[in-house]
Amino acid sequence: MIALMTHPISMPSLRRLPLYLRLLEQWRAAGRTQVSCTHFADALGLDPTQVRKDLAAAGASGRPRVGYDLKQLRDTLARFLGWDNPGEAFLVGSGPLGRALLAYEGFAARGLTIVAVFDRAPAAQERIGDKPVLPLSKLPDLVRRMHVRIGILAVPAAEAEAVARTMAEAGIRGIWNFAPVRLDLGPRIVVEHIDLAQSLAVLRHRLAALEET
């Protein structure tokens, strides 16, 4: 189970917090101990007042003309984001995308551990690294026994809706959806979608605009 502090915070502010944390880690590695809103603002092209508001929404307070203690600020943001409070997730989909997510270096540092991998029809004895690939039919029972609340969906578009419903019925409450399809599972399930098609559209459009200038 995840226990995060949930101050009211806007989506744009929330999305900036990982950027601040990444900078704090870089600065800590470089030996810095104090930081100010202006440092963040300069590094990210933001307004210092906006930075201060974002940090305050995450529960961090600085001192006028001194700024923030770097380590304290890092701990506050990491706690707010749950990065110091490991959550467990089930991954469904053992194709290339599922394998990439399993190998991704960044999840552990951000408080997420993939504890099991499922597929609709795994080959006998199929493994990815040290993990066996389990048949999807075992997911509901394991969700209940292990109290896992996060499901990562890395299946083809045509299967996504059915797998997501299986997850939701089993007790998964948050779905991280990498399939290229929108899911509507009602208000009691959180769905966060990584949409590569959207991102690609933005890249190509901005590139075309640049090349016209």
Place this chain on the structure above:
Amino acid sequence: MIALMTHPISMPSLRRLPLYLRLLEQWRAAGRTQVSCTHFADALGLDPTQVRKDLAAAGASGRPRVGYDLKQLRDTLARFLGWDNPGEAFLVGSGPLGRALLAYEGFAARGLTIVAVFDRAPAAQERIGDKPVLPLSKLPDLVRRMHVRIGILAVPAAEAEAVARTMAEAGIRGIWNFAPVRLDLGPRIVVEHIDLAQSLAVLRHRLAALEET
């Protein structure tokens, strides 16, 4: 080279266009021939007026009380997004993420072909599917000879900045960045970032808020 129509369009509108296209493809498969803004609005939880503005910004015009011809609208949006006008990209990074991107089913349908794969130090004769993995040192010459303008960055964070600079100096104009690091390469290079850490932060925060209710 990509030649897209670049009407002025807001980022939120641009990001919604792939969603409309996906619906149009579903509806076409179901045999529909006419659609209205209300259909999109209902399916996506948007305001019909917003939908009409988005479609107009992409160059589509409907008829009052009739709506849009489905096929015509599909072609207009696909043309606007460049999906009917294949672009070529180089991929750098042959680890799990690079392999996943190469295997991803959706790029070809969205007008992007990965024409070569590079890695800093590929194993001799290394291949992914039908593609040899080339040493990064060959990238600049191939960018010039093949006029490739899009680079996909799927390397570890520590290498991302150096590889991005190599891409930019070789003539790559748009970088699709999957490495967990911000890149600042100046105004002549477009960078579109897929930030898994941000998305994960949003998922976990929304999940925590849901579980408090």
